[in-house]
Amino acid sequence: MPEDLKVSNKVIMEKVSKPYEIPFVNGLKGFFEEVTQLTRFTFHFFKELVKPRYEFSEFVRQAYLIGYKSFPLVAITGLILGLVMTIQSRPTLAEFGAVSWLPAMVSVSIVRELGPTIFALIFAGKVGSGIGAELASMKVTEQIDAMEVSGMNPYKYIVVTRVLATTLMLPLLVIVGDAISLYGAYIAVNLKGDVSFNLFFLQVFKSLDFSDVFPAFIKTFFFGFAIGVISCFKGYNSTNGTEGVGVSANSSVVLGSLSVFIIDMIAVQITSMLYS
Amino acid sequence: MKMETTVAEITHLRKSFGNNHVLNDINLKINQGENLVVLGKSGSGKSVLIKCLVGLIEPDGGEVFLFGENIAGLEETKLNILRKKVGFLFQSAALYDSMSVRENLEFPLRDLKSKSKEETGALVIEALRNVGLENAIDKMPSELSGGMRKRVGLARTLILKPEIILYDEPTTGLDPITSREISQLILDMQKKYNTASIIITHDIECARITANRMLIIKDGIVLAEGTYKEISESKDEWVRSFFN
Numbered sequence: 001m002p003e004d005l006k007v008s009n010k011v012i013m014e015k016v017s018k019p020y021e022i023p024f025v026n027g028l029k030g031f032f033e034e035v036t037q038l039t040r041f042t043f044h045f046f047k048e049l050v051k052p053r054y055e056f057s058e059f060v061r062q063a064y065l066i067g068y069k070s071f072p073l074v075a076i077t078g079l080i081l082g083l084v085m086t087i088q089s090r091p092t093l094a095e096f097g098a099v100s101w102l103p104a105m106v107s108v109s110i111v112r113e114l115g116p117t118i119f120a121l122i123f124a125g126k127v128g129s130g131i132g133a134e135l136a137s138m139k140v141t142e143q144i145d146a147m148e149v150s151g152m153n154p155y156k157y158i159v160v161t162r163v164l165a166t167t168l169m170l171p172l173l174v175i176v177g178d179a180i181s182l183y184g185a186y187i188a189v190n191l192k193g194d195v196s197f198n199l200f201f202l203q204v205f206k207s208l209d210f211s212d213v214f215p216a217f218i219k220t221f222f223f224g225f226a227i228g229v230i231s232c233f234k235g236y237n238s239t240n241g242t243e244g245v246g247v248s249a250n251s252s253v254v255l256g257s258l259s260v261f262i263i264d265m266i267a268v269q270i271t272s273m274l275y276s
Numbered sequence: 277m278k279m280e281t282t283v284a285e286i287t288h289l290r291k292s293f294g295n296n297h298v299l300n301d302i303n304l305k306i307n308q309g310e311n312l313v314v315l316g317k318s319g320s321g322k323s324v325l326i327k328c329l330v331g332l333i334e335p336d337g338g339e340v341f342l343f344g345e346n347i348a349g350l351e352e353t354k355l356n357i358l359r360k361k362v363g364f365l366f367q368s369a370a371l372y373d374s375m376s377v378r379e380n381l382e383f384p385l386r387d388l389k390s391k392s393k394e395e396t397g398a399l400v401i402e403a404l405r406n407v408g409l410e411n412a413i414d415k416m417p418s419e420l421s422g423g424m425r426k427r428v429g430l431a432r433t434l435i436l437k438p439e440i441i442l443y444d445e446p447t448t449g450l451d452p453i454t455s456r457e458i459s460q461l462i463l464d465m466q467k468k469y470n471t472a473s474i475i476i477t478h479d480i481e482c483a484r485i486t487a488n489r490m491l492i493i494k495d496g497i498v499l500a501e502g503t504y505k506e507i508s509e510s511k512d513e514w515v516r517s518f519f520n
Binding site: 053137138141142143145146147148149150151152153 | 327330332352356357359360362364366367368370371372373383384386387432436
């Protein structure tokens with residue numbers, strides 16, 4: 001047998017004897033490894049959350065940076081969302097002579113689904129990328145190692161405070177964002193009509209009930225938690241130096257946004273089961 | 277006769293990253309008040325060695341003793357107590373970007389509940405005075421030069437009055453004058469606090485100034501050991517090449 005054929009046969013045999021080296025299998029293995037690590041990382045969060053010492057001042061600082069500093073973006077997006085949603089819906093409702101239903105339709109759409117999802121996606125983009133990049137650069141510049149070596153608990157100081165802040169701040173941002181969206185809707189309604197503030201919001205609150213508001217509010221805690229955990233996980237376990245910082249920031253946003261949709265899908269199923 | 281106390285010991289240390297066998301069989305011992313310089317080419321595992329010493333990297337084999345305690349399998353709380361007796365000056369100084377110089381120095385003191393705010397402040401000032409940077413107390417790390425960052429890093433390392441200080445390439449990236457100042461500072465700290473130090477470097481001038489004893493690492497093993505003079509006069513051509 002020619003020498004080069006012997007070599008290629010050897011390569012094929014190695015591939016067959018090591019199926020895990022096939023790219024697809026490798027990718028699948030990597031995926032499950034990552035899911036396992038993320039699960040461990042999440043359990044570690046709960047373990048550290050209840051254990052003293054409590055980093056309250058760092059939590060307040062993170063809540064300010066994550067919550068308060070995201071407010072302008074959420075406010076602008078909320079106003080535009082309310083305006084656009086109302087302007088786009090009006091012609092369709094007008095065809096059926098149902099323009100008076102506009103406040104009810106817009107408020108249910110925003111409060112139930114659009115508000116939580118859109119604000120969570122914006123939050124994943126702004127806060128998730130920030131946390132991912134910050135933690136990754138802390139890792140690259142050995143700041144996390146420096147904390148560990150000085151006998152501190154970097155996980156508690158860095159991860160617990162940030163995840164807690166994202167979990168508690170996103171619901172607050174969504175409430176404020178929803179309110180501003182509804183105000184945007186009120187402005188849009190008045191662009192082509194004349195509805196008083198009181199009448200508009202009377203119709204809004206009449207159309208909303210507990211099953212609209214409560215599940216939507218609860219799921220935002222899960223959105224915030226998922227965004228926080230994923231971005232901290234990606235940043236904290238960043239590799240490959242400065243290149244890894246970009247990768248961590250990017251994957252924090254992508255996976256954070258994806259998790260928002262997955263949680264939303266699950267939340268919708270649970271809600272429809274409970275309230276059907 | 278002065279009694280020699282061993283503060284750290286490493287026996288048969290092995291560490292690999294995939295197929296790259298970085299440390300094959302490293303043995304070393306360091307006594308109180310001694311400056312041990314570890315010399316070797318870039319990528320020879322010098323930094324890995326000191327990271328294994330503080331449990332930042334888990335070795336594949338061998339044992340690491342800090343103050344007589346084997347750190348393998350030590351629970352986190354106990355390891356953290358030992359770590360408080362060890363100072364680590366990172367190559368990049370690893371200052372916390374989001375904190376001012378004052379906050380960087382206060383950070384390791386947070387667990388010392390017995391210290392009042394005034395006492396903490398006094399310790400910060402003392403540490404900064406030791407490195408000649410008391411005027412930089414309210415600056416942010418981004419406002420500091422490379423040499424100043426190293427000095428602040430050293431001040432942060434010194435603030436807990438560690439018994440061992442691990443220096444990871446303390447003079448890398450600095451000009452010769454600042455390098456000499458940092459080397460002199462290492463020596464001053466040894467004299468003032470009687471700390472043991474492991475200095476990882478490939479800067480011969482730094483080694484000359486600071487070393488009581490030297491180790492040369494090649495291919496994951498200790499190739500030569502001795503004083504600066506003994507090593508510089510080694511018969512091994514590869515060892516001597518560091519000094520040319």
